[in-house]
Amino acid sequence: MEESSSSTPSSDDGEYTLLIELVHRHVGFHDAELASVWRMHGIQDFTFQELPMDTRHHSSCSTGNNIRPFRIVTFPWTAIETDYSVEDNEISDKDKGKTNLITALSRCTLIRSVIELWGCGPVLKDCVESVRASVSPHRHRRGCHLGAKAKPYSERSWKITIHTLGSTYNREEQGDMRSQFSFLDFPGPVQMKCPDDEFLFIREVELDSNGGAVYPRHSETKCIIPENDARPSLGCYFGRVLGNNRMGRNWRGSNRIEQFSLKKRKYLGPTSMDSELSLIMTNLALIDKGSFVFDPFTGTGSILLTAALRGAYVFGTDIDLRVLRGRSEDENILANFKQFNLPPPELVRCDNSLYHRHFRSHLPLFDAILTDPPYGIRAGARKSGSKRDEVRPVLDEHRYAHGINTKRECWTHFNLLGRHDHVAQTKPYAVSDVMADLLNVAAMTLKMGGRLTYIIPSMKDFNEDEDLPRHECLKLVSVCYQPLQTELGRRVVTLEKTNEYDEQKQAQYLESTWLNGAQSAEKCANIRERLLEVAKKKPGYEEKAAIRKQKRKLNKETKKRAKREQAAQAQEMLEDKSHHV
Amino acid sequence: MRLLTHNVMRNNTAAASAGSSLRITATEVRVDESTTDDDAEGQRREVEFAKHTLPILDWERLVEGARAMGLETLPPAVSPELANDAGFLRALYGVLMNVRLINGMLTCSETGREFPVTDGIVNFMLEENECE
Numbered sequence: 026m027e028e029s030s031s032s033t034p035s036s037d038d039g040e041y042t043l044l045i046e047l048v049h050r051h052v053g054f055h056d057a058e059l060a061s062v063w064r065m066h067g068i069q070d071f072t073f074q075e076l077p078m079d080t081r082h083h084s085s086c087s088t089g090n091n092i093r094p095f096r097i098v099t100f101p102w103t104a105i106e107t108d109y110s111v112e113d114n115e116i117s118d119k120d121k122g123k124t125n126l127i128t129a130l131s132r133c134t135l136i137r138s139v140i141e142l143w144g145c146g147p148v149l150k151d152c153v154e155s156v157r158a159s160v161s162p163h164r165h166r167r168g169c170h171l172g173a174k175a176k177p178y179s180e181r182s183w184k185i186t187i188h189t190l191g192s193t194y195n196r197e198e199q200g201d202m203r204s205q206f207s208f209l210d211f212p213g214p215v216q217m218k219c220p221d222d223e224f225l226f227i228r229e230v231e232l233d234s235n236g237g238a239v240y241p242r243h244s245e246t247k248c249i250i251p252e253n254d255a256r257p258s259l260g261c262y263f264g265r266v267l268g269n270n271r272m273g274r275n276w277r278g279s280n281r282i283e284q285f286s287l288k289k290r291k292y293l294g295p296t297s298m299d300s301e302l303s304l305i306m307t308n309l310a311l312i313d314k315g316s317f318v319f320d321p322f323t324g325t326g327s328i329l330l331t332a333a334l335r336g337a338y339v340f341g342t343d344i345d346l347r348v349l350r351g352r353s354e355d356e357n358i359l360a361n362f363k364q365f366n367l368p369p370p371e372l373v374r375c376d377n378s379l380y381h382r383h384f385r386s387h388l389p390l391f392d393a394i395l396t397d398p399p400y401g402i403r404a405g406a407r408k409s410g411s412k413r414d415e416v417r418p419v420l421d422e423h424r425y426a427h428g429i430n431t432k433r434e435c436w437t438h439f440n441l442l443g444r445h446d447h448v449a450q451t452k453p454y455a456v457s458d459v460m461a462d463l464l465n466v467a468a469m470t471l472k473m474g475g476r477l478t479y480i481i482p483s484m485k486d487f488n489e490d491e492d493l494p495r496h497e498c499l500k501l502v503s504v505c506y507q508p509l510q511t512e513l514g515r516r517v518v519t520l521e522k523t524n525e526y527d528e529q530k531q532a533q534y535l536e537s538t539w540l541n542g543a544q545s546a547e548k549c550a551n552i553r554e555r556l557l558e559v560a561k562k563k564p565g566y567e568e569k570a571a572i573r574k575q576k577r578k579l580n581k582e583t584k585k586r587a588k589r590e591q592a593a594q595a596q597e598m599l600e601d602k603s604h605h606v
Numbered sequence: 607m608r609l610l611t612h613n614v615m616r617n618n619t620a621a622a623s624a625g626s627s628l629r630i631t632a633t634e635v636r637v638d639e640s641t642t643d644d645d646a647e648g649q650r651r652e653v654e655f656a657k658h659t660l661p662i663l664d665w666e667r668l669v670e671g672a673r674a675m676g677l678e679t680l681p682p683a684v685s686p687e688l689a690n691d692a693g694f695l696r697a698l699y700g701v702l703m704n705v706r707l708i709n710g711m712l713t714c715s716e717t718g719r720e721f722p723v724t725d726g727i728v729n730f731m732l733e734e735n736e737c738e
Binding site for chain 2 (some may be wrong): 314338349368382383386472
């Protein structure tokens with residue numbers, strides 16, 4: 026290859042380009058999470074580029090950029106020399122004072138891989154041409170951005186991986202693709218396992234919402250579908266994988282998500298949050314090591330645990346003492362924290378509807394509030410107070426004695442202390458008030474610039490612009506939508522505190538929470554009932570419901586029978602033994 | 607319950623004013639060992655945390671609370687020099703975050719209302735006749 030012809034720019038200027046490959050999950054969260062991660066690390070001198078696409082073969086409406094799991098980002102090359110590092114080894118001496126882009130981006134839960142993009146185009150041929158014209162091979166030869174510890178160019182082992190987004194190509198076909206890049210003529214040895222440089226060729230095709238190919242290359246019987254096979258690719262990319270030594274090509278490999286998996290936790294409840302979503306939420310809320318994080322609806326503490334895994338100090342409250350205390354010594358929130366070697370969280374039992382009186386004065390205390398409020402899908406909200414209009418006084422002998430908190434404990438102390446068995450009553454807590462109180466507490470207790478990230482479920486009729494609760498002190502940062510069923514989805518909403526809280530205006534704040542009044546709140550309340558209503562309207566509901574009922578009955582009977590048989594067997598064995606004795 | 611919680615929370619019945627405080631009666635106190643003795647980065651974060659928290663603390667309340675938990679070493683006031691002293695700030699982090707009341711009672715200074723602490727969890731729930 027020629028050293029540098031007049032058509033190639035000098036390798037000292039121009040741009041440095043990254044291709045970010047995202048997982049085809051939580052598609053609505055891709056950009057918001059990425060934006061938070063940039064912000065968290067103060068990375069700003071980059072620009073997003075259009076993805077390659079040939080409009081003759083693909084229309085932009087069917088392949089909207091937001092659902093393509095790729096982003097192309099360019100930095101000025103001078104910034105890579107002065108502010109950012111892309112060295113694979115975490116923080117070397119040279120790195121100090123520079124932001125390592127690999128370390129920064131590895132926080133992004135939804136990133137699958139990041140490559141230093143050498144060239145791209147709609148089809149393979151364009152991609153090859155683009156790599157030919159690129160300065161990247163020259164830069165790579167000099168290797169000054171690879172770090173002082175990196176091997177010299179001539180000794181670097183390498184391989185080229187072909188990634189076709191789930192379509193299958195056989196060995197020869199892959200070899201043909203690879204050979205298109207033979208002009209690069211790397212001098213080092215080829216090495217399949219852990220090479221110094223892994224190059225990646227990606228052939229992108231149109232994906233549907235589940236991440237499967239819209240025009241699959243093979244039929245279910247594994248025969249090639251000729252008309253689909255003839256379709257040109259959507260985009261082709263070639264480049265060097267970043268973070269290869271640290272995380273492998275697939276950054277989501279077993280070490281990142283799985284270690285936080287819910288399945289491995291000791292204590293879980295019916296509303297424990299999916300760990301991937303809570304990891305994304307910690308990014309949206311800019312939670313870092315040393316952040317102080319609050320969850321006013323702690324429940325089984327799954328969100329707090331994820332925040333603590335990110336290195337935050339965590340504080341949680343809940344109205345339900347039973348979930349805070351857990352089922353037993355080894356099955357409670359503390360056990361989950363101990364399991365991951367984290368310091369114990371701070372837990373308080375109190376009532377959200379009275380938050381304005383729980384804190385001494387309006388303290389900027391928390392860096393972030395992260396929560397999944399109760400909307401009455403699996404657990405309805407409650408607040409203090411009696412269901413009766415006229416409240417009966419609690420008799421003194423019913424009050425708990427010192428240190429006794431639950432009915433069970435009371436019973437064990439029954440004979441010693443009299444009837445200290447009063448359980449404070451709770452009553453339903455309307456979703457409109459839950460949200461108004463949540464936003465108000467956030468405005469009150471967040472530091473300036475601190476974020477509130479919460480989950481809100483909704484049916485199709487929910488209008489993002491009008492129906493979301495609002496607060497004068499909080500600015501909307503992002504709304505991410507996750508479809509769950511055809512009728513139902515949930516949003517993760519992130520707000521940032523931008524104005525100081527004014528105690529005098531509390532009533533006004535609470536009143537102006539809902540633009541359209543409480544009817545907006547109704548749209549996200551009692552979703553279980555509303556889902557049932559929708560389901561009932563569908564044809565054939567009655568028959569299906571009857572079948573399900575029948576199945577449940579059968580299941581129950583089988584279980585009962587099995588239990589009876591087991592008991593009978595155990596009895597027999599016992600009798601056998603006693604005979605022998 | 608940690609001393610930071612004690613410092614920022616109060617009796618939430620309507621009868622108590624925003625200035626009310628909670629008196630600690632400690633039955634069981636646990637002091638967690640520091641996990642950052644060999645971790646310079648972790649220590650720096652603790653110092654940062656204490657530095658950011660110091661301005662919102664009610665110092666008198668903290669000294670009183672610490673005394674009730676058996677810690678007599680806090681200075682009566684924080685001078686500007688102390689507020690920037692890394693050694694002091696890290697010790698302050700320890701007082702706020704590593705000392706926990708496991709069992710005991712909090713008593714409101716104004717109304718005498720008692721809030722029990724069991725297994726480290728304060729119970730601020732009100733009885734229905736205290737709710738308006």
